Amino acid sequence: xxxxxxxxxxxxxxxxxxxxxxxxxxxxxxxxxxxxxxxxxxxxxxxxxxxxxxxxxxxxxxxxxxxxxxxxxxxxxxxxxxxxxxxxxxxxxxxxxxxxxxxxxxxxxxxxxxxxxxxxxxxxxxxxxxxxxxxxxxxxxxxxxxxxxxxxxxxxxxxxxxxxxxxxxxxxxxxxxxxxxxxxxxxxxxxxxxxxxxxxxxxxxxxxxxxxxxxxxxxxxxx
Amino acid sequence: xxxxxxxxxxxxxxxxxxxxxxxxxxxxxxxxxxxxxxxxxxxxxxxxxxxxxxxxxxxxxxxxxxxxxxxxxxxxxxxxxxxxxxxxxxxxxxxxxxxxxxxxxxxxxxxxxxxxxxxxxxxxxxxxxxxxxxxxxxxxxxxxxxxxxxxxxxxxxxxxxxxxxxxxxxxxxxxxxxxxxxxxxxxxxxxxxxxxxxxxxxxxxxxxxxxxxxxxxxxxxxx
Numbered sequence: 001x002x003x004x005x006x007x008x009x010x011x012x013x014x015x016x017x018x019x020x021x022x023x024x025x026x027x028x029x030x031x032x033x034x035x036x037x038x039x040x041x042x043x044x045x046x047x048x049x050x051x052x053x054x055x056x057x058x059x060x061x062x063x064x065x066x067x068x069x070x071x072x073x074x075x076x077x078x079x080x081x082x083x084x085x086x087x088x089x090x091x092x093x094x095x096x097x098x099x100x101x102x103x104x105x106x107x108x109x110x111x112x113x114x115x116x117x118x119x120x121x122x123x124x125x126x127x128x129x130x131x132x133x134x135x136x137x138x139x140x141x142x143x144x145x146x147x148x149x150x151x152x153x154x155x156x157x158x159x160x161x162x163x164x165x166x167x168x169x170x171x172x173x174x175x176x177x178x179x180x181x182x183x184x185x186x187x188x189x190x191x192x193x194x195x196x197x198x199x200x201x202x203x204x205x206x207x208x209x210x211x212x213x214x215x216x217x218x219x220x221x222x223x
Numbered sequence: 224x225x226x227x228x229x230x231x232x233x234x235x236x237x238x239x240x241x242x243x244x245x246x247x248x249x250x251x252x253x254x255x256x257x258x259x260x261x262x263x264x265x266x267x268x269x270x271x272x273x274x275x276x277x278x279x280x281x282x283x284x285x286x287x288x289x290x291x292x293x294x295x296x297x298x299x300x301x302x303x304x305x306x307x308x309x310x311x312x313x314x315x316x317x318x319x320x321x322x323x324x325x326x327x328x329x330x331x332x333x334x335x336x337x338x339x340x341x342x343x344x345x346x347x348x349x350x351x352x353x354x355x356x357x358x359x360x361x362x363x364x365x366x367x368x369x370x371x372x373x374x375x376x377x378x379x380x381x382x383x384x385x386x387x388x389x390x391x392x393x394x395x396x397x398x399x400x401x402x403x404x405x406x407x408x409x410x411x412x413x414x415x416x417x418x419x420x421x422x423x424x425x426x427x428x429x430x431x432x433x434x435x436x437x438x439x440x441x442x443x444x445x446x
């Protein structure tokens with residue numbers, strides 16, 4: 001019931017005919033598990049229990065991994081879509097709703113042409129003491145800008161170049177992102193973005209995203 | 224037994240007089256727990272067990288979080304050091320050895336002046352299907368370049384600007400990084416770096432790192 005489209009240099013986008021309602025239901029079931037694993041990640045950094053308890057909990061975690069691993073999918077999650085236009089990329093490092101490593105970033109494509117993102121960055125995203133790791137900000141900016149360039153997934157783009165200017169420290173906690181297409185010229189999409197904390201803008205970024213040749217309709221430029 | 228140094232716009236670097244041997248011992252005890260949580264994260268993305276089992280495992284994960292959370296440290300892990308010159312930043316998003324979100328990146332400062340890094344990027348670091356998320360690469364490059372600029376932690380630097388050029392897709396799996404100081408001019412350190420997979424270079428980067436005024440000895444430039 002699945003078909004695979006393999007693109008040059010890429011893994012596969014999988015067309016899988018699971019109804020949207022069933023995807024929504026699966027996300028509801030798995031959401032609490034992913035949230036629970038995120039909390040476990042956080043406390044793994046902060047725990048002060050004694051050595052014997054660390055060893056006992058380690059054994060218990062392994063047992064749970066074995067239980068979940070029974071008949072698990074092989075390899076990474078990939079990107080899936082059904083014919084209703086619903087897609088799911090559960091393993092994505094920035095937005096994957098089943099990936100405890102993803103903060104996750106929540107993205108909205110707003111009617112004013114601005115792509116907005118929000119994420120809560122706690123203990124696991126620390127760089128300098130008490131501050132968001134500059135690279136964690138870069139991860140979120142890269143993702144938001146890619147989504148901005150794709151215009152609600154109406155065109156395929158790849159990151160060409162990305163420049164970030166670090167303006168101010170960004171404390172751990174809630175962060176907000178905004179991205180905009182400045183202009184598009186042939187297969188190049190020029191995007192600007194920023195990430196902000198409670199005290200305002202912390203990093204501003206601009207990037208050039210490329211529409212691959214194979215994705216250009218009629219060979220004359222993106223539609 | 225601890226003293227806190229708070230720098231402008233930063234949380235605290237904590238001087239904590241724990242002997243290096245005890246820090247090493249704690250890392251040995253906690254290493255297997257962190258590895259086990261990383262495996263749990265991975266299988267959380269890939270599992271196909273039924274709804275009832277997802278709910279049971281969710282409850283069991285919460286119970287383990289409660290056990291580890293008993294008397295846990297408040298807030299993020301910060302950066303600690305003792306008077307023997309050993310430092311530990313267990314929560315760091317790129318290299319934190321107690322942070323299951325960190326791949327972790329292993330960094331070495333080699334005698335040829337090159338800073339090298341290696342990391343194994345599995346399922347949780349996916350962007351396009353089967354490929355490393357461009358932002359996950361950016362996180363590792365940012366971190367390695369900051370470590371390069373700091374010259375084995377002999378000077379404090381902050382990221383000023385960072386530019387990345389995406390040359391080729393980077394498959395999930397082992398990645399290698401290299402960073403070099405190209406030149407230093409006053410308080411600016413110019414660093415170049417790259418990240419590579421089995422097929423060679425995937426992203427090249429250059430950045431300007433800034434030595435803050437308060438860290439400049441005699442006000443005349445970094446020593």
